Amino acid sequence: MSITSKPFGQTADGKQVDIFTLTNNNGLVAQITNFGGIVTSLSVPGRDGKFADVVLGFDDLDGYINEHPYFGAIVGRVGNRIAKGKFTLEGKEYTLAINNRPNHLHGGLKGFDKVVWTSQAIETAEGPALRLMYTSPDGEEGYPGTLTCGVTYTLTNDNTLKIEYDAVTDKATPINLTHHSYFNLAGHDVGDILSHEVMINADNFTPTDKTLIPNGEIRDVEGTPMDFRTPTEIGARINNDKDQQIKFGGGYDHNWVLNNKDGQFALAATFYEKTSGRFMEVLTTEPGMQFYTGNFLDGSNVGKGGAVYKHRNGFCAETQHFPDSPNQPNFPTAILHPGQTYKQITAYRFSTK
Numbered sequence: 001m002s003i004t005s006k007p008f009g010q011t012a013d014g015k016q017v018d019i020f021t022l023t024n025n026n027g028l029v030a031q032i033t034n035f036g037g038i039v040t041s042l043s044v045p046g047r048d049g050k051f052a053d054v055v056l057g058f059d060d061l062d063g064y065i066n067e068h069p070y071f072g073a074i075v076g077r078v079g080n081r082i083a084k085g086k087f088t089l090e091g092k093e094y095t096l097a098i099n100n101r102p103n104h105l106h107g108g109l110k111g112f113d114k115v116v117w118t119s120q121a122i123e124t125a126e127g128p129a130l131r132l133m134y135t136s137p138d139g140e141e142g143y144p145g146t147l148t149c150g151v152t153y154t155l156t157n158d159n160t161l162k163i164e165y166d167a168v169t170d171k172a173t174p175i176n177l178t179h180h181s182y183f184n185l186a187g188h189d190v191g192d193i194l195s196h197e198v199m200i201n202a203d204n205f206t207p208t209d210k211t212l213i214p215n216g217e218i219r220d221v222e223g224t225p226m227d228f229r230t231p232t233e234i235g236a237r238i239n240n241d242k243d244q245q246i247k248f249g250g251g252y253d254h255n256w257v258l259n260n261k262d263g264q265f266a267l268a269a270t271f272y273e274k275t276s277g278r279f280m281e282v283l284t285t286e287p288g289m290q291f292y293t294g295n296f297l298d299g300s301n302v303g304k305g306g307a308v309y310k311h312r313n314g315f316c317a318e319t320q321h322f323p324d325s326p327n328q329p330n331f332p333t334a335i336l337h338p339g340q341t342y343k344q345i346t347a348y349r350f351s352t353k
């Protein structure tokens with residue numbers, strides 16, 4: 001195993017950015033930059049032993065500095081949507097940027113995906129690791145409290161990309177960190193993800209209004225296109241526009257209420273791509289997972305090696321607290337108080353079938 005680094009460029013305000021290459025004992029390779037904590041490539045073998053890069057992304061830093069749909073990034077301070085960019089905490093109303101009309105999305109105009117994190121490469125017994133740190137000042141993007149965050153990526157020798165998050169604050173604040181890789185287990189440049197077979201370990205999901213804000217209900221997946229309790233192709237029901245939820249999302253762009261209730265590290269979902277044989281399991285301590293099928297991709301992002309990322313060419317499995325939690329009293333709380341430590345662990349484990 002090894003971890004090496006090289007310069008990846010500079011931000012407009014002159015900050016030096018690096019890119020790290022993590023290689024495990026089986027030759028899997030993850031490249032991660034400290035700009036946004038972005039996973040820029042992830043090379044894993046298929047059934048025939050041939051490696052493919054299974055995440056969408058860009059060849060250079062500018063691709064990530066320019067506007068793009070959160071390819072590979074760490075998303076924060078609050079991932080997902082906050083209705084109308086407003087919430088009240090300890091009697092005070094806070095106003096955030098409306099960057100996804102009419103709502104706030106993924107931390108605002110300059111979220112954790114657009115900041116430079118300090119970095120430390122570590123060789124652990126489990127595999128090569130990269131520790132990233134970022135201190136978000138009080139009031140940044142409208143959020144209260146100085147939030148000191150750490151994210152540790154480990155590419156383990158059992159072929160898992162493990163992400164451990166931690167944070168502390170000096171004032172009560174909402175927090176909902178997640179990871180936004182777009183996966184295509186056939187390869188990032190191969191085409192749509194509709195034939196992947198998906199299992200989501202969830203009996204319920206959180207239905208939304210047409211702006212993708214939950215209506216507060218926890219709804220049974222039974223009899224709906226959201227029922228992935230047995231492995232089902234993504235494409236099987238994704239165009240069922242008689243289903244109002246599918247219509248609102250333009251496909252899947254919803255939060256599943258994972259059966260994992262008590263914060264244990266447990267299986268959330270599996271993804272299988274038959275042609276290559278690649279199989280990915282997602283494990284998490286989080287109560288929810290946004291399964292997003294790249295419905296907003298439209299060919300306008302030209303990525304690695306000139307790949308054109310079209311409609312549904314990648315999917316995201318964003319383990320998280322539920323969308324709009326700060327405004328939804330019956331959802332698990334996403335408020336971190338001084339003296340508490342926020343922790344979340346998510347792992348993407350690769351094998352073949």
Ligand code: GLA
Pocket residue numbers: 069070080105212253290292296316318
């Ligand atoms: C998340 C959201 C989607 C979209 C993407 C980024 O998955 O739920 O609606 O905003 O991020 O394009």
